Each structure stands twice: as C-alpha cells, then as structure tokens.
Amino acid sequence: MTELLVKNACVIDPLRSINAETMDIAIRDGRIVEEVSGAAEVIDVHGMLTMPGGVDSHTHICGTKVNFGRYMSPEDMRAGRTPRRGPLHATSGYSVPTTYGNSYRYSVMGYTTLLEGAMAPLEARHTHEEFIYTPLQDTMANTLFDGNWGIMEAIRDGDTKRVAAIIAWTLRAVKGFGVKLTNPGGTEAWQWGKNVSCIRDPVPYFEVTPAEIIRKVIEANELLHLPHSVHLHANNLGTPGNYTCTLGSMGLVPDLNKKRQTLYATHVQFHAYGGSGWPDFCSKSEPIANFVNMRPQIVMDMGQVMFGRTTTMTADGPMEFNLYRLHHEKWSNHDVELETGSGIIPVIYRRKNLVNSIMWAIGLELALLTESPWQCLLTTDNPNGAPFV
Template structure:
C-alpha cells in the first residue's frame, strides 16, 4: 500500500522541519523517500502535520487499573458509547476501558503509549489488557526498585548478578525498561513503614534508596537498554519533597550514558516539586527543579500536569496512597506484590478553590515553561493520577497561550499568586515545542528514535494531521481552536493505515507490544537463577513455571534488542 500526503505544514523537530510544506511518502507502513504514481493522495490543504503522538508515561493496563475501575463505578454510569460496525462499546473517563484507551488516544493523534509500571508477578494480566487495546503500539516498564533480588545484589555490590536479574526480569515480564518507584519504600510498606530519604536503610537488606537508584542506573547502561531508569522519587506527595527530588537527580552524575540519551528519567514532577514544611506553608519549587534541568544534560522529566475535576490516583507507591486516603477521608485500595512491590489506588477530585490543588496545577506548567529545552520535559498528566489523558489538548493550549493561563488563574485560589511563579511567566510554546514534548522528545527519551517520533525515511508511518493552519492562527489568542484541533485529529495514520478521519475511528488494526531483549553472559544468568529458584522455593506463593509471561500473551510483539555492552567488561 502506498500513500502520499501533500500540501501540509509539517513539524518534524528531529529532521529540522518547522512548518515547511513537505510531502510525506508512505509504503508498506514505513515512511520512504518517494512513492509511485499509483499512491493514494491525501491533500492536507495547509493543515498542521506532526508525527504520531508518543506518550512515555501513562497507566493504561494491569491490576491497579482494574482496581481503579472497580472503585469508580460512576465512570461507567457517565455513559457507554455503543458498538458500531468498526468500534466496540467503550466507556469510562478517569479509568476508561481498554477500547476507549485505544480509540481516544488515536483520536488525539497518538499512536504509541507506554504503561508506566508493571510488577513481574502481575505482568501476564498487564499483557492481557495491552493485547485488547486497539490501534496504538504500547509497552510496559517493569518494577525493580523494591524487589528482593535487586536489594540483595545491591547489598552485595554484585552488578553482574543484578544485570542478569534485570535482563531476566524484562524477559519474564516482556518489559521495556527499568521502573523504580519509591525505591526501598515498597518493601518497607509490607511492614507498615516507609523510607523518608535517600540515605534511610531498608531493614533486612541494609541498602539505601540512593544505592538502589545508582546500581540500577549502572546496570541499565551495562545492558545498553534503549530507555534510562524511569524513577518515581521517594517522598512523593510530601511538602518539602523537592529536596529529595533534587538529591535524586544529582545521583545521575555518577553514571555515564551508553547511548545518546539521559541516564535518569524522573516522572510526574507535579507531585515531586513541593516546597514548604506542612500543608499550611505548601508552595511550588518547580523553579528550582527547572533550574537544575537547565544546568544538567543527563536527566529528563515529564510534567504529570494536574487537571481540575475527577481523577484516580494509582501508583506502586503504597505508603503515599495510604496517606492520601487518610488525609482525604477517601476510599482506597492497597496491593502487595510478594517480594516485589506495593501499590495503592485512591479516587480524587481536584478543586480550583483548594489552595494545594491550585498550586499543583501551576507546578507542571512552571516546570515546562521555565525549563529552556523542551526535550527535557515531556507532556503528561500521569494518567489518571493528575487527570485523564484526554485532557492533553487542554495542557497544550495552556502552554501555548499566556492569555488562557491568565484567564484560568483568575478562577483559582489566590495562593497561586503568592506561592507559585506562574502568574508572571509570559513564555508561550510554539508548534515545534509541542511536537518535541509530545513526539520527538518522548521517542528520544524512550530510545525509539529509529522508528518513532519523526517523519524521516525508515520511520513508522505514524502521522497526525490537525485541522488548523499554522500560518493562519495565533495560538496565544485562538487557544480554543488549538484545544479543539488537538482533541480531534483530521487524520490519524497508524502504520500507513488511516485509522481516524475527521475525528472518527475508521479502522482498528492491532497495535504492537514493544519489549526489550537484553543479554548477559550465560554464566551470570546461571548463577543468578540459583538465587531465584531459592526465592520461589522459600517465599513465593506461586511456582516459577507460572510466573513468566509466555509468548502466547504477546501476539504482536516488537522485540527491541538491547545494545549489548559485555557485562564482563564492567
């Protein structure tokens, strides 16, 4: 199949294209230099064209998502979109069903999305759900930050064993990369405790969060994984936690990258940029986080932007969810994954007149606007923690229009003026910045620039066309049109196939699941597996044979071979 897109205003930051009228040729699902005269032609009519959107951090599948669905029956009562000849019934807002996830991402022009946290033990269920999400490509990051083998090998300073465990864990979970959530804290939560800083010692393992983070970064580079360590910092959700965040990012200076990317990605910084000592003097410290990023080359982040209204907080950080439930007098669910991690789910409603919520709303925007390089801050809402992903167009409009921000500020608690810098920030991002934060930057952070996030020859033919003409619109003034256009793509093309036209789903191909195959010397795996078998014999409640994700669970795989650096050389 051949397709030619003509007469569009193309924004492709990786290839240095900023609004130029450039033809895009597609053949057999890939972008090519040219096509034959038989190609189907789409005339974009001067409309905005970008690569398909890439979301590097979202919660779209797995056990905690289903707990959220059970806890939010009002999501379903809000309405069910009935079956059509093309689409299945779908429903939900903060925790939509699997079909809604695929359809709605595609309708916004997104074609690739990564689940941000899966425990190895629960990975089979995660992949069952990923398989059911239509259209989009996806993958899942695997939790390693509180796993018993991780902490054993960190204590022993045995990086060969730790590398072998991570490589095996990625295979066992069909995972894409290393995720660490409140390192060490998940283990302590099993005893009703938590870590309060990077130098706290985890009982029974005699390791600290700092040691866990640095060791995982070193192993990540030893294995040559495409993505860096994906870190959810300790002390999330506590006033004053920006100090822990800065200290965590400082740890990245101890490790050199094996690839042209960061060594640490710190996620959803709206929840980790908190100043003050209590809720009474709570304030934004996003400016200090941005200052660090402006002077650092080995750390990237994402916003985790707060959206007012309903949300469902869900995370592998069990202690913070317990604290949220007690603070808010809310219902909650708690999960413990034996020998691996903890989790929690708490429904929430963000209110404009609550000072804490208003300040949090400002934090994500401050982070994006005060950080000079848009490649260092990805656009996310930490769906559904900060708010549902369908609100990305709202965030885009806020970033591109100071006028819209000022209009919103007028409706918020006055604490925004006293405890944030957002009222005085005049910077407005442009279409190229947005293309970086939602496409090029995300693909680079994930290590997928060979096929994702750009429109050069060889890339996946994932393309979004939006119904606005960049040379005929002022995003600062016409922000409502910006939001509307990014909410409903004129065309979304996935793998060379038109899947959305005029905002409507017209095809539902199956997306692929990306996972990473990392290699270590066989002798390291053999030695490590003796420890794993002992753990299963003495502690696990399931058999090792029932633990790993089998090929049958991933029917459309895209296996990424890690760029192997011989572990013995380290």
C-alpha cells in the first residue's frame, strides 16, 4: 500500500464544480480517498494549481512519420536542445522533439495522456517502441483504416460484419486504441497519383465512395462497442471552400445511439474554410460549430495554428503534395502498401500572411462558438498547426 497526501492544493475540478479551492488530497494506491494514515508521504504544493491530468486527444509524437520528420530537419533537432539533468535525459528538437523531449514538455504542461493521431498497422512496432521511451504519459494510438483494401472490398460487398471483423483483428494484432480514417479513400487514390475531392467521388478500382467508407466504418465501430468513436480526418483538408465537404461528412453520422459519441472530427480548423480560392479565402467556423451544437454524437478538436516554424505530417499523402506545390519546401511522401500513406513537409505560419491569420482565428472561433466545452477540444494537431508547447 502506498499513501500520499498532497497538501495545500489549489484545486480545479470542473466535474465536481471545484473552482480554485485550497484543500488536501489523500491518495492511496493511485486512487483519491477520504483520508490516509500518518505514515503517508506528504507533498506541500502551496501556490500551485492542481488539476485533472491533461489529455491531448490528437497529437503526433511517435512512429515512422514522426521519425521521418526528425531525419528531414536537422535544423529542428538543433533548435530545442536541453542537457542531461539527474535522471532526466538530454533532449533535442523543437517541432519534432525526441521522445523524451515530448514527454518532459507535456509533463511541464500537466498532460498525462496522449493519443497518437495516426498509426499505420504495418508500422505499429515502431510506434510502440517509441511509446516505451515516452515515460511520463499514458499513450495510445489511433490505427489507420482509410485505404485498407480488405475493408473497401467488404464495403463494396455491403458486409458490415466483415468490416468489423477486420477492424477487430487488426486492432488486436497491432495493439491499436481507436479507428482512424485519414482522407478516407483519398490515400488509396494517391497510389494512382490521384485524390478524391469530397465524399461522393469513387475510389479508383474499388468503386466505393468516402461517404460509404465513413458510414460503414462508423457502423462497424459501434457494432464492436469500441471505447473511442471513429476518429475522422475528413477529405479535402486545407482547401478553400472545403467546409461543405466537412458538413457533408458530419451529416453521415447515423442516429445509432444518440447518447454515445459516434464521430470524432479532428483538426477541424483545417476543414472549416470558405471561398473559391486563396484570394477570397474566409472562415466558415460558424456553420460547422452550429452543426456540432445540434449533434451531441459529434466531438471535434481545434487543430489550432500558432505562428512560427513547424513540421506538418499526416497520412494524407495527396494533401502534403498540394502543400509542397504551395511552399516548395523539403517534402517526403510514403505509401504504406494496402493500408494508407503519409507525407511530411516543414512550414512556417506567418502572422503577416492573410491566410495564416484567418486560420489562426478559425481555430479559436470553433472553440468559442461550440456551446458544450466537451464537444470542442484544444489541440494543435501537434506539430501540424504548431508544436504543442
């Protein structure tokens, strides 16, 4: 039995309506209890905030594409060096730090749980190896199914149970947490040098649409009662006018069970754009937030942009190619055969750039316009919108 007494804590706990009250917290074997014995270890935290551990529900910290980001940017690795101190390892890197760098910096900010946004099944081993060296947080990974040949064939045959069976087998085999769809169908089209523009375009060869993939995978996810809903990076990321595609995707959420969350829409800032091109680019956060306000089954995260240098990385290969054509920066693209893809390029978000400034505002607008704070979570899609720090 281990006992701990955290004294003089300034506690903030929204679930219990405790707002900055000074109190003592007794902990036995990792659980909060009424009281502990006199033998308990005492920590005086006078003058510090005590809150539930933070959860970053969409971040890229471990796995192959994160490591590619490190290879590609030696200048980034030099940017954030810290020396070894006692039990703490030396760290390096700013937008894509080493695993210890990520872990320590998240700890300083109070984060205890991290959800890696995208793990390709074939590359799961590397992700778990890096989790082992991320010592201070609980870690888990969304598993990519957006271009999965077996799943698209099952969808073409209208066989939801087979979709569920493939998901169940794969999650067990790769020790994945949730189901991730990144540009569903688009990552497969990318193998043919193509993309899908929205949810009604057929995927080459398979002749299923992103809409069918999203709907069937949500049904399979609910059939399996997985702990997390389908985690969707919608089609057409980062394109002016893409908000209609985002609303169409959110409209696919079936009323299977109104009480349960059935869709997690990620980094929605990148999917809330109006206009027909960059000259008339504008925010469409309002219709998106209004839609989410009417659908308790949907949760989204912000994907907030901050100004400065960072590294973008995603399974959305065709999107990264478009970004390369815009920025002409270093660029990497990768095909994970039969499953998904990925791409990486470094970018700089500038406050004097009109588009970047509007992007910055859109993330904040989404959070401010969403009525339930449980339905719009703070993320930077680390490091895509900005490094989490």
